[in-house]
Each structure stands twice: as structure tokens, then as C-alpha cells.
Amino acid sequence: MCNENTTAMLAAYIAQGEIGDYSEEEMPNHTYLKCISFTPSQDDELEQCIMQYHRGLGYVLPSVSPTNSYPLSSTLSHCPSLQHV
Secondary structure (H helix, E strand, C coil): CCCCCHHHHHHHHHHHHHHCCCCCCCCCCCHHHHCCCCCCCCCCHHHHHHHHHHHCCCCCCCCCCHHHHHHHHHHCCCCCCCCCC
């Protein structure tokens, strides 16, 4: 199973692809991530970690986001908890 940081990093790429760039004005806290089901055990702590990674992905086009996450996700066959990757 993935550790929380790896899960959050991959989920941030998913969020980037689904939502686009992080916006402090539109996304002041992690609750904007509740509309995406990343893992069966998704909780507030994981969503906060995802938000931190998502903040750092600025200016990654949603169409390019899956391409960026592919090298990482393709090596993580032990990460069944992620539903979108």
C-alpha cells in the first residue's frame, strides 16, 4: 500500500486534471477535494496533504497532468488504494 505522501502526490495530479490550478480564493481549505473520491479511506488529513501538493502544481494544464503522473504511478503497482490512477 502507498504511504500517505505518495498517495497525496498522485491524488494532487488527479485534482489538477479534474479541477485545474489551485486557487487560494476559490479553494481556501481542503473541502474542495471532497467532490473527488481518491481513496476508500479518504479523510480530512489526507485532503489537506493533497491540497499542499496541488498548490505546488500551478500552471500544469489539466490535459498534461495525467502524463506527468504516469511515470510515478506506473511504478506503484502496490498502490491499489488510488481509484483514479
